[in-house]
Amino acid sequence: MLRLCGLSVLLLVFAAxxxxxxxxxxxxxxxxxxxxxxxxxxxxxxxxxYDISGGYIVQFFKGYNGGPGLTLQGWYGSVEYNFYSWxxxxxxxxxxxxxxxxxxxxxxxxxxxxxxxxxxxxHHKLEPxxxxxxxxxxxxxxxxxxxGFHAVTRTYTSKDWDLGYGMDLNKWDHWGIRLIEIDYGRxxxxxxxxxxxFTIAVGFTYRFGEK
Numbered sequence: 001m002l003r004l005c006g007l008s009v010l011l012l013v014f015a016a017x018x019x020x021x022x023x024x025x026x027x028x029x030x031x032x033x034x035x036x037x038x039x040x041x042x043x044x045x046x047x048x049x050y051d052i053s054g055g056y057i058v059q060f061f062k063g064y065n066g067g068p069g070l071t072l073q074g075w076y077g078s079v080e081y082n083f084y085s086w087x088x089x090x091x092x093x094x095x096x097x098x099x100x101x102x103x104x105x106x107x108x109x110x111x112x113x114x115x116x117x118x119x120x121x122x123h124h125k126l127e128p129x130x131x132x133x134x135x136x137x138x139x140x141x142x143x144x145x146x147x148g149f150h151a152v153t154r155t156y157t158s159k160d161w162d163l164g165y166g167m168d169l170n171k172w173d174h175w176g177i178r179l180i181e182i183d184y185g186r187x188x189x190x191x192x193x194x195x196x197x198f199t200i201a202v203g204f205t206y207r208f209g210e211k
Contacts, residue, residue: 047123048207051080055203059096072096090117111137130165139189158188176205
């Protein structure tokens, strides 16, 4: 009987390591994690290559030599090429007019300027922007014939710059509305110290091409 018990003990001693190897240990198991899905690249931002605008403009000249101010009305047209979604190059042309009675002279002011336009929030349906333009202008005064005098036209030229901002509403795929454009500028038509002026414009825009 003692021999049988001793043999059983020996069998348990030798079988224990084998059972430990066969029985899986939950702490040794490694859970496989599924591979991460590759990140989807962001779609490139699409913005118009060209922007054309035209409309109505009012120009307020500060009074010359302390005299009364001068208000002119006319048209403007602009063409812009966008290099990036936040930066474009703009060319602006305008003509402003005032017919004055009593032979004091009809006034016409023309300007052509170019410079950068910046979109701080890029291109959206409601689109604010700012620009700085530099160029030249022509100030024309025409005195009609009367009282024995012949008609006389006097022309003055000057460098010109404008600094301002605007807001466009891109309501349709290509067409939009220029809700407002406000600029401050300086010229030197009639005085060495120069003249300051403010302009307000509204109009329509047309956008085409994609970048």
